Amino acid sequence: MRQKTLGKLFPYLLILPSLIILAGVVFYPIAASLLRSFQLEEGGWGLDNYIYFFTDPIQRRNILYTLQIVIVTVVLAIGISYFLAIYLRFSNSWASRMIGRLYLLPRFIPGLVAVNGMITVIRDSGLINRISRLLGMNLQLGLMYNGKGIVLMNLWFNIPFATMLMAAALSKIPDSTIEAARDAGAERFRILRQMILPLTYRDLFVAATFVFMSNISSFTTPYLMDGNNPQMMGISLYTQFNNGHYEKAAALSVIMFLFSVLSAAVYVYTNMKENEWEKGNG
């Protein structure tokens, strides 16, 4: 009898250590932050910390600015990755094979190194500027200390990742699907619209949510490249924290978390939703 109870408990015993660690470093801080976000600096409880971020003009601007940068990043990264992946999937040229081998390379370069490298190239006195001066021009890109440079950097980090996801999705389309469409008289654009897109739109959403989530809370890139105002939410959080506004910092963390949850919901929804044609034999 005792043997049996022990046998039932044994699997739980095995996961207990990791559960304790998770509770200590993940669950507890989350719960503590959540609790703290409702505490007021002057004592007592309330929603004031949240209200502050949506009513204070500077804070509201920070949130909108962050969303703007993230959405531009998502649209550009997914758009570019999709066409890059289509090119890699359907072209068998020398260039396509070369890109196919190299496109993941940016993922292997440490983020901080990449950002600093990019700065030395694009800043107004950077490599591009110096080359342009050799040619008698004085090209000032104006990409630093504003959102443009951040978007550029985000593309560097996200295109390889999104391309990888899209390439996996496209590789599931058999050649004969495309060939049969061409055989029926379909031109490139129609094949894209009526074959490739319907067969991969879900993976597009998945890639978009991943890019959204990883950029909404970005810190390193804006910290090194952005101006002082407006700030992205990650920097804003850092400022609140450094100035001792722990309750406000906690509230902002929760807000950022909610944005991620929102995109995670899109991810879960697109994954759960089965198309009529995928249901198979009933």
Add this chain to the structure above:
Amino acid sequence: MERKVKLQITGMEKKYKNGDGVENINIDVYEGEFVTMLGPSGCGKSTILRTLGGFLDIDKGDILIDGESVKDLPPEKRPTAMVFQSYNLWPHMTVYENLAFGLEIKKVPKNEIKSEVERGLKLVNMTGYEKKYPGQLSGGQQQRIAIARALLLKPSVLLLDEPFSALDAKIRAQMREELKRIQEELNITVVFVTHDQEEAMALSHRIVVMNKGFIEQIGTPTEIYDHPATRFVASFIGEMNFLTKQDGSSVAVRPEDVTITRGEVQGQLSGDVRTIMVLGHFVEVNVEVENRQVIKTYVARNVADQLHMKDRVSLSFAKTFQYCA
């Protein structure tokens, strides 16, 4: 009556980077003819079919359909329609949408598309399946729809690339019979690719036997069976015994052309019965002759009943073929 050449392949060559491919391909296919490319895998039969459909460019020669060169046209501009081995149908479209796709591109009016699709489904005995998705159909049903879809494009030449090879034997035989019926009903010109010689024999008006990128023989099924031009054709089509002689040349004989007599007969090849296998209405008897060579024979049941293992027997051949070393 002069028959019209529908498809003409002249001096065609297609080489891949690794040196494989086909060369010196000359084939004329007449209107309403069912021609099969037959050969082992890697012989180039699919390569030829794909060049006809426009999925591969050719290096030399020309391809004419209805007298016009199509070698520079992309697949979407060629008057051909292809049925692939598998994954033919677009999984995200219903049967109706699959069939209507090509007609919509041709800007056929809606009501006409509807009646065309109905006609197509009726032709392949799939009426009532309009709203199903490919994933809800069996493999055989999917291939029927694929054939209907290709036919609705009203191609000058219908191309089929081993369309039944992924189906099980029973469905395959059924599909074969049905394809034959449709082809005769519509009098459509068909180029069919298979590695299954039985399928080729059953379906074709003429067979193109291929090996290693070359055409070994072109002829009707009976011509190819009764007069195999090369040793390869002899071994590939039907069952064939090869008896190697001292000088390296060989004599070939089909199992059904061998007559067995008990005991030794003057001037006949003799040997010992090795195995006796009843295969239904006839019996396969294998006889071991000189130099451990084994001759396969098909004999009637009443003859086989007289034979036992290790019996001494004599063999006479009704018809033989000679091949050089």
